[in-house]
Amino acid sequence: MSKVTTGATMSLDGFIADANHGGFEHLFAWYGAGDTEFPTGDPGMTFKVSAASAEHLHALQDRVGVLVCGRRLYDMTNAWDGRHPMDKTTVVLTHQRPDDRPEDDENFVFVTTGIEDAIARAKEIAGDKDVGVNGGEIARQCFDAGLLDEVHVDLVPVFLGSGIPLLGQIKDAPVTLEGPISLTQGSGVTHLGYRVVRK
């Protein structure tokens, strides 16, 4: 059964980026902290992680069929130079389609009618695979709309002091999740998975 999941690398103080939308040299240090190569869809980008993290990433890569992100992340990464490094079709929630990409293709699909429609479209594409939602703000929208099934955190031992929270001010807080339903200890990172409890 297809699930809607979100995942992010998070600092020990709960941030997925610093206050300037940076800090990734600290947050993503674990992508270079091991001996096992993990290739991405981008030939110029190969991670070197622990064997445990590599296994975790391979399982994730296999389970996720499509990604969903917001326009902010799409713009910030310059559309990942053409395709998401996880090598998946990416549904982009936006107010307006970008001018330079008139047609949906196997790389990007644009939805302008809200988060429910974006997730519905993503589920169609995913089939029996999972939908991976990326970016704190859009993950929070999913959470608030009751669309999210799992939250995955790659917890890294850095204190950023301030920054962008994983989900931010969720509507129904406090909210308790189930789990961890999965736990993998890597090098410089602890992979934790939690299940959202539907009311």
Next chain:
Amino acid sequence: MSKVTTGATMSLDGFIADANHGGFEHLFAWYGAGDTEFPTGDPGMTFKVSAASAEHLHALQDRVGVLVCGRRLYDMTNAWDGRHPMDKTTVVLTHQRPDDRPEDDENFVFVTTGIEDAIARAKEIAGDKDVGVNGGEIARQCFDAGLLDEVHVDLVPVFLGSGIPLLGQIKDAPVTLEGPISLTQGSGVTHLGYRVVRK
């Protein structure tokens, strides 16, 4: 060798209390989420935790020789009705001694001359055991003063949305720690320990 450690139950979004200094029914749910009794120094307060958490708590109880807290926590808990539930002498950092407790005793020792002196006094009392620093603000002071050796987090799957951060705006952020140096999965809680890297 005696170490200075801090530990707290922390929400998945990085808070040790909600914005109103509450939320403990969610944060401390794990203290009642198991079958194994863990008695505290307070006869009226016995936790029921998982066997793994009980073992973790017994080791902690054994390792920590003295506690350090700030005046705020001391007042908020009404001096834990006479003695900290971990059944340890507690060094209280305060600007002024409380009027109703003129003498230091085996329950409370008051230090008015700053965090360095509070930790030094605590180390004297602890001998070869560890010093446990409690409360986010005072733990941050320790961290900033280079006095902290380890940070322990009991990570619970709740999103509070906002609240009091574990350490807050630490002076030298971003700061990377080593670890986890310990990891225990309990019921409704993940116990994680990290080592502070001295520069």
